[in-house]
Amino acid sequence: MADETRPATSPAEGTSGGERPDRPERRPPRPGGPAGPGGREGGRKYFRRKKVCKFCVEKIEAINYKDVRLLAQFVAESGKIVPRRLTGVCTPHQRRLSTAIKRARNIALLPFAGRAS
Amino acid sequence: MNRTYELMFIVRPDMTEEDQDKLISTLESAVASSSGNAKSVEKMGKRRLAYAVRGFREGIYVLLTVEGGGGLIHELERRLRVTEPVIKFLTVRIDEEQKRLDKIKKIRESRRKTAPAPAETGGETAAVTA
Numbered sequence: 001m002a003d004e005t006r007p008a009t010s011p012a013e014g015t016s017g018g019e020r021p022d023r024p025e026r027r028p029p030r031p032g033g034p035a036g037p038g039g040r041e042g043g044r045k046y047f048r049r050k051k052v053c054k055f056c057v058e059k060i061e062a063i064n065y066k067d068v069r070l071l072a073q074f075v076a077e078s079g080k081i082v083p084r085r086l087t088g089v090c091t092p093h094q095r096r097l098s099t100a101i102k103r104a105r106n107i108a109l110l111p112f113a114g115r116a117s
Numbered sequence: 118m119n120r121t122y123e124l125m126f127i128v129r130p131d132m133t134e135e136d137q138d139k140l141i142s143t144l145e146s147a148v149a150s151s152s153g154n155a156k157s158v159e160k161m162g163k164r165r166l167a168y169a170v171r172g173f174r175e176g177i178y179v180l181l182t183v184e185g186g187g188g189l190i191h192e193l194e195r196r197l198r199v200t201e202p203v204i205k206f207l208t209v210r211i212d213e214e215q216k217r218l219d220k221i222k223k224i225r226e227s228r229r230k231t232a233p234a235p236a237e238t239g240g241e242t243a244a245v246t247a
Contacts, residue, residue, distance in 0.1 A: 066125075103207065
């Protein structure tokens with residue numbers, strides 16, 4: 001009887017330990033977690049999600065200057081272009097994005113400074 | 118040497134519909150006379166400007182797509198500059214970008230046809246978005 005129960009429980013424990021998503025639930029105070037390369041050890045208390053490029057994930061290839069709604073997501077309230085390190089956009093897409101934002105500014109779709117009034 | 122350009126220009130908000138049509142038709146005739154091809158005209162309507170241009174806070178946007186060489190663009194821009202009700206304009210060459218997009222589209226489609234393997238990656242991306 002004892003021999004039968006033991007092998008049944010131990011593989012279950014092994015799989016639950018092996019699964020990554022279980023870990024943070026058990027030990028929430030661990031900062032950064034397994035998927036947080038940006039999180040520093042011991043410094044921060046919140047869990048930092050790994051940022052991904054919106055354009056790569058959603059497969060948006062055309063970054064057009066006329067698409068104000070899309071561009072506005074990457075413009076701060078001051079009118080500045082939000083840096084890559086904050087948005088997680090990859091280099092090739094950020095390059096196209098900044099060009100599109102600059103064009104949109106030129107034709108008064110986006111402000112150079114300040115909020116679009 | 119045929120290139121595709123997109124001309125976007127803003128006219129004063131108080132310009133009448135007739136005057137807009139007149140302006141557009143003169144531009145189109147200028148395109149035709151420079152052996153170009155006006156592919157499409159789109160009136161995007163009245164919009165609030167992000168900043169004041171010549172004292173106007175709003176303007177009527179018009180988008181004109183043309184095919185032709187650089188000389189044509191030079192002529193069109195000169196005309197826009199001279200035309201009084203036009204308060205701002207922007208010309209963008211779009212054929213190269215379009216070529217790039219078509220290429221990407223083609224690659225993606227060929228991938229879909231040859232191997233339905235991206236089911237794995239599709240599941241991954243779905244998990245990320247969820």
